[in-house]
Amino acid sequence: MANSDPIPRDQAPPSDSEETNGADEISEEGEEEEDTEYEEFEEEEEELDPVRERERLKSIFRRLSTDPVHVRVHDVVIKGNTKTKDAIIEAEISDLFKKPRTVQELVAAASIANARLKQLDVFDSVSITLDAGPAELPGTTNVVIEVVEASNPLTGNVGVFSKPEARSWSLEGSLKLKNLFGHADIWDTSGAFGWDQSLEIGTGVWVPRFKSVPTPLSARAFLLSQDWLKFSSYKERLMGLNFGLLSTNNHDLSYNLTWRTLTDPTRMSSPSIRRQLGHNVLSALKYCYKIDRRDSHLRPKSGYAFSSTSQVSGLWDLRGLKFFRQEFDLRAAMPLGFWNAALNVGLSAGAIFPLGRNFTKLSTSVPDRFFLGGHSSLVCSLGGPSSLLGFQTRGLGPNDMRRVLNLNKDEGSSVQSDCHDFVGGDLAVTAFADVSFDLPLKIFRDAGIHGHAFVCAGNLAKLSEGEIRNFSTERFLKTFRSSAGVGVILPTKFFRVEVNYCHVLKQFENDHGKNGIQFSFSSPL
């Protein structure tokens, strides 16, 4: 520690006569001086210690962050879980703490473990501490995971949204019961009521893992009724089960068993729809691959995204619907370098084919076909061809004439209700280009309100019932519908609002395209 001599060496020694007393006095004084100086020295040392301690710690942290400090995990201790099974937590993090050999790797693994446990959504907080290992085992550490289970296992939320497949807006609410059996299981019940009197009720369960299956599993029972009378003269009621078999960041595999009933209470449907009325069973396996490297899914400015969805139906019994359905969706975003602007482009395509002998002559089920139109966001939605701004929901494509009522046979008068039913297409292609930019006022920029200009195009074609022979790529490209417009996007806390002015550039007979202002509400997440 300190090496300085406490007694100054330039001081003369005291005389003898005076020395005794003086010496005593001097010695006493000297001793007092020595004590004082020693105390001063100790105070100086104490003042220097915190500084040195800080320096010492800084050097340790620098060493830990830059130099490989070898360490080994001796044990993982879990605390705070009264309901959640240890096995569930261990399964989430077990593979993370086997491999790290240095402190840096261990800290990285701990942050991943923290994220994984928080993702289970059954803990209020998760903290991971690296404690010293047993004294007899130097170079080891104990990982202490302390969780605080959700104090209130019941949560709920309510929102107003518009979906691409729905006709209008819907009020949605859900209740979640977390960790009922200690397996990080989440039970939820949800309901959605649409403005057009559509109704969806569902209940399900999600578990992060089940026995030897390492990926999340889910099961859901649902009842859904939708009203397509205005567009296609039928009402749809679905009742069924959905099982999520595999769910990772990029892959999703699910099985759907649905009893679907189509009815026409108005009795005005076209012959094509009339022949589709009745009961059907949909027993389908659906695989979805999705990769999204965009920097944001609400306002992407760079990156790309791709999704592919394949669906095979007709797996159970030979009496259900049998078809193969494929969708692709490709998006790209690139910054333009001014006004925080970005160009988004996208291309989507989808096709459905019936399965069976002479499949070219068979028909596909109307609800499984592709429909274009509606107000959903071009940029945010990723999942196949569906949206075409400027056109009404299900507002273009193959159609069939509705029933004619002969009111007075003598006068020959007749009434035809709203003319046509849109029956969907077996092949669909859409494309769009969208430029988003900041608005001039700072208040808008601070609130995230921005503008966009877009152009989009799409088309549908029928391939089933022998129509594939009449299909011509040239005619398909020539009959593309298109629209362009500008709009403002307002992201709020509860939903994302798009207000667009659309101008239809090209439409055909019986299409329901309309110039004007359109609103769209979607989830803010």
Added chain:
Amino acid sequence: MGDSRSSGDRHLFLVARKPRFGLPTACPSCLPVYLYLKLANADFSVEFDSSFPDSDHIPYVEYGESVALNNEKGGVIELLKEEAILDLNAKHTSLAIPDLVSTKAMVSSWLYEAILYELWIAIGGDVARNIYFSDLPWPIGKILHWKKIYDVKKLLGVTKVNCEERELEIYKKANEAYEALSLKLGDQVFFFDNRPTDVDALFLGHALFVLHALPETSELRSNLLKHDNLVKYAEHLKAELQLDSTPSSTQPSSSSKDASTSSAPRRKPSSGWGAKPNPKPKKEKTEEEKKFRRRAKYFLATQLVAVLVFLSLMGVPGDSEMDDEDAVDYDEE
């Protein structure tokens, strides 16, 4: 995209339930409509629907851009008469009309109720299942079957308390109707003026269903068999209208499962429920089998010839291996 059946085209399209038990359509609601079109010598095609057994709009007839649904304005036959598409009663004198109307009312109510009771409540589920639900997956068919039984009981006012009483009442009315019709028919070919009317279509449909679809244990069938002239009337018209041959149906345009039902029936009628042997369908099956076998022979022969040609042109597979070995030796040298 428009409908191929444009306005002004008087070809009719009848959508009914599928054929079974040797009948062109096994549904007791669809059969009278089919027979009405046959008796009127209408130009029509039949399509079969097997996905909507609990609908009340089937059968229906499409003509041009219009359609006559069974759940509107008294039914398909009444609508066809009202629209002046087909009216079997048009040529009958006004004197016969009151008698015709009252007979029709008796057939449409008493005998219709008797059929409903017999099919859905009295004889058990097999006949109804074969007619309506055999093309649907079992759970859905079962649920719809139970729902239909419940609806029929509600319609007929049958409860656990009054079940026997109601049964006696229904059979009594049916017997009275059979006796009255038997007296009315006598030795005539048709009920009124020796010309077909909608009453003939309605009763013929009823009689053919009772005789061919219901099992021998059916009380309604036993009661009908007591009236020889009614049975002869039904069998005579069945032969006359050539109902034994399966109806020609258009190419199926709806869901894929209709492909199996709208063509000539390939399934055998269910055993044990009074299905009579039918020589003509067997002959057609035999011809189809012969055609299939002939084509299969041609296919196999073509394949064999192709293999032989390949072998003769390319040589034996072993020769090529020896060539390869020689090549290796040559390379090594």
